[in-house]
Amino acid sequence: xxxxxxxxxxxxxxxxxxxxTPALAAIVSDAGxxxxxxxxxxxxxxxxxxxxxxQARTDCAFxxxxxxxxxxxxxxxxEAAWLESLAPLxxxxxxxxxxxxxxxxxxxxxxxxxxxxxxxxxxxxxxFHFGLPSDDALSALRTxxxxxxxxxxxxxxxxxIEAAGIDAxxxxxxxxxxxxxxxxxxxxxxxxxTFALTxxxxxxxxxxxxxxxxIMDGAGIGAxxxxxxxxxxxxxxxxxxxxxxxxxxxxxxxxxxxxYHTILTPLISGRPARxxxxxxxxxxxxxxxxxxxxxxxxxxxxKALHAAAKACGEHGFGAQWAGQxxxxxxxxxxxILIQTLADELNDVRHKKDQ
Ligand SMILES: Cc1cc2nc3c(=O)[nH]c(=O)nc-3n(C[C@H](O)[C@H](O)[C@H](O)COP(=O)(O)O)c2cc1C
Numbered sequence: 001x002x003x004x005x006x007x008x009x010x011x012x013x014x015x016x017x018x019x020x021t022p023a024l025a026a027i028v029s030d031a032g033x034x035x036x037x038x039x040x041x042x043x044x045x046x047x048x049x050x051x052x053x054x055q056a057r058t059d060c061a062f063x064x065x066x067x068x069x070x071x072x073x074x075x076x077x078x079e080a081a082w083l084e085s086l087a088p089l090x091x092x093x094x095x096x097x098x099x100x101x102x103x104x105x106x107x108x109x110x111x112x113x114x115x116x117x118x119x120x121x122x123x124x125x126x127x128f129h130f131g132l133p134s135d136d137a138l139s140a141l142r143t144x145x146x147x148x149x150x151x152x153x154x155x156x157x158x159x160x161i162e163a164a165g166i167d168a169x170x171x172x173x174x175x176x177x178x179x180x181x182x183x184x185x186x187x188x189x190x191x192x193x194t195f196a197l198t199x200x201x202x203x204x205x206x207x208x209x210x211x212x213x214x215i216m217d218g219a220g221i222g223a224x225x226x227x228x229x230x231x232x233x234x235x236x237x238x239x240x241x242x243x244x245x246x247x248x249x250x251x252x253x254x255x256x257x258x259x260y261h262t263i264l265t266p267l268i269s270g271r272p273a274r275x276x277x278x279x280x281x282x283x284x285x286x287x288x289x290x291x292x293x294x295x296x297x298x299x300x301x302x303k304a305l306h307a308a309a310k311a312c313g314e315h316g317f318g319a320q321w322a323g324q325x326x327x328x329x330x331x332x333x334x335x336i337l338i339q340t341l342a343d344e345l346n347d348v349r350h351k352k353d354q
Contacts, residue, residue, distance in 0.1 A: 012231050027338070036062065047117065072293075135164065151212075194224070
């Protein structure tokens, strides 16, 4: 993978829809890692603009990440019940819940415009989260010379990725920030940690494995490589960079007590995702017996609640995704962070040689 993509550092900056930016990705790629943009929450027009901007900023390889979740099923009764449970919170901010909820973005599998756009603009790398697209879509991307990657949270998903002819697997451990890439969230989840998952996938598949989840510094990257990974994918570590799109409240929360208590919850978006502990994640106890609407329909409600709260100066309902290593995050420009990670990795390598 590193040779094929001309990477000189075994570091992937994770795609983070709404948080990673073309500027961030380009800096990481220019430094020898693999920068990523997340276009899962936008349409083909928005994705094209982000890809074009990244192409304009760097000549190096970069990754474009798409969501391939099952189609959201609208269920007005379930959605109305969900909005009713959230109504007291809206009321706290002098607002009413929306009268109905929308599927705020499409799965790549349901979006007829995304594939032709990708084939036309030809980003060097495309990766998939939550599942895999059709064989036809994969072979069309492959024929354009695009390197393909996909997230696995289990051996079963990794085998499906391997069988589909994908080039590399992102092994996402339970520690990871953001949405868990599990293909079917209604199935039991073994919640494998990054350590065990990386070993399982390096031993039980033939593909290059990229470890993701809780890796925040050079020592963590070195550990992933020791486990047999070809690279480490870091998300939370890059959220505090000034080049990310995180808002001030998110940056502040990253340095606060909630960082020590990240919580995996489907309440915010309808799919399990790990976030800094805040007022939204605290709802988990009160709403434990309620089923949120399908992803991303529930996210429409979550975003509306966040907007109502934010208008009153309450920032505790933001989707502040972060992994278990959040307290180790460092607010520094991306170019300095990537150099620091490279230096730390060198240091751990030298110590081992002594
Ligand atoms: C803010 C945020 C947004 C994320 N968005 C995406 C995304 O759009 N696509 C994706 O494949 N993974 C996404 N992830 C998960 C990352 O790819 C990766 O698995 C995770 O960041 C690794 O764990 P870490 O955050 O502890 O480094 C996101 C993670 C974070 C923190």
